[in-house]
Amino acid sequence: MNLAFREIRHKLGRFVLTCIGLSLLLGVVVTMAGIYRGQTADALALVRSIGADAWVVEAETHGPFAEASRIPGDTREMIARINGVLAAGSITIQTIQADHGSRRLRLQVVGFEPGRPGGPARIATGREITRGHYELIADVQTGLTPGETLRLGRRTFTVVGLTRGSVTLSGDSIVYTTLRDAQELQFEVSAPASRREVARGAQHTATDIINAVILRISPNVPVDSVADDVRRWKHLSVLTQAEQETILTTTVIERARRQLGLFMGVLTLVSAVIIALIVYTLTMDKLREIATLKLIGAPDRTIIGLIVQQALMMGVIGFVFGASLVFAAKDWFPRRVVLEPTDLVTLFGIVVIVCLLASSLGVRLAMRVEPGRALVG
Amino acid sequence: MESPPPSSQPLVELSGISKHFGEGAARVDALHGVAMTISAGEVVGLLGPSGSGKSTLLNVIACIVEPSEGRMLLDGEAVFDGRWLRRDLRRLRLEKIGFVFQTHNLLPFLDATDNVALAMTLTGEGLDAARRRAWELLDYLQVGHRRYAMPAQLSGGEAQRVAIARALANRPRIILADEPTAALDSVRAGIVMDLLSRLAREQQAAIVTVTHDEKIMDRLDRIFRLRDGRLNA
Known part of the structure; x- marks a missing residue:
């Protein structure tokens, strides 16, 4: 019997709203990654479309x-x-x-x-x-x-x-x-x-x-x-195509890329804090149920599973929905948004890790609940 | 059908159980040398004013609170003798003890059937078999027609009977009830106590109930009165 799924089904409206909020937040993280890649793609678009082997420029x-x-x-x-x-x-x-x-x-x-x-x-x-x-x-x-x-x-x-x-x-x-x-x-x-x-x-x-x-x-x-x-x-100098690309990606747009990367990191951190708070609040809401489970003899893994599975479901659904939203809307952005499969897989992995770390806060709270709490009227 | 009488087989045996909280000037003695024996088929009541140690005693028998000293046997197994003798107290509760609460404490996200079946699945029983036995128990407690109802859809009496079905799910030898009739009117309180008495006899279980409820006193086989942590028989 999957308690995490059953509880979600019982409070589906709240879970859906939470997932929508989270998906928008994770969508912004995905967008930042897409803009980060898009900036590189934009920087290289012209030099690559020209298809040069070398560039002759002023000395x-x-x-x-x-x-x-x-x-x-x-x-x-x-x-x-x-x-x-x-x-x-x-x-x-x-x-x-x-x-x-x-x-x-x-x-x-x-x-x-x-x-x-x-x-x-x-x-x-x-x-x-x-x-x-x-x-x-x-x-x-x-x-x-x-x-x-x-x-x-x-x-x-x-x-x-x-x-x-x-x-x-x-x-x-x-x-x-x-x-x-x-x-x-x-x-x-x-x-x-x-x-x-x-x-x-x-x-x-x-x-x-x-x-x-x-x-x-x-x-x-x-x-x-x-x-x-x-x-x-x-009076002339030569740059190979590879040198030209390196100049563009590591010099010209480097600061903008670093800023985007930093912003993406901060957003990921904010997402982690928000996921942790959501999981913590969800756990707070069911302390009595957790106490009852402990009292009737449920092992810790059942209670941990309840919290961790809900956090993962929230994170995965939020990420998939957020990424789909960005994918559907990427052509409407004023700057190019490039969603690389490797970036999406990496971000998905980060979201899973963030969910696991965030749920540890809820798990810690649940582990501290005394079973006797269920007996308090 | 005539129910078998209480047997002499002791299911709960306490001797010299004491419990204190804090040390020095802040020390509070909740229990003093409590000794009691409860046999299979008995329904006993723990009575006493607020702060007399009833809940602490119930928590000790439930293996939730560790006594400061004394010896305790449950279903013939020594579980405490100056220290816990078993590490897996939760497993002990799962297998030997059923709980009935003042408020039903059913999990709000499971229907009546699965609230009962959950306790069985925790012992490793398959979900289908657990549900079948849950239906039997709900029928036995005359709430079979509400098997798919969520706790919020049940009346107080129905919810308490589902909670009793959950307490019985793993065929426990000891049932601990904390004010099981407090939230019920006198008619329903009588029904629940009759049910617990019948269960004690039919399933040869010991039922320990903490209560303040005068209207159910006549349904108890024995009454233990607690005052300042001491037992007055």
């Missing part, structure tokens, strides 16, 4: 994400001639704010050369950029649809295609334009400013500047060998 920088990197526009032609380089593509990266209807979009504009590395990995809807100017491919998160127009700087762009999951490490959506358009956006000064520069005798500002060159390297040639060749140009 002594870790660009173009961790630091600014500006290199001449003709760098790509030089690099493309190095032995082992299968393909090379110039890119520019720039954060921009644009109004779209009543909304203000925060976007990262990636300028690339169509047909060369650096563009979107896959078009979900619409088509690639085929015209030389004023077309863009946006992430579906922007809410833009093919055929819509968007004003960026002094130009109006037409959305021709949509990607999915193209976001920056801060969660902003990425839009892709041609390199030339992006360079104009980033480096071209306005006409009045240009006239003023000319009037004071300054030279025209060069706009053929890029932020990095993406390299795809032959599998038969070591990346390090190509990198060594590139580094002979003193």
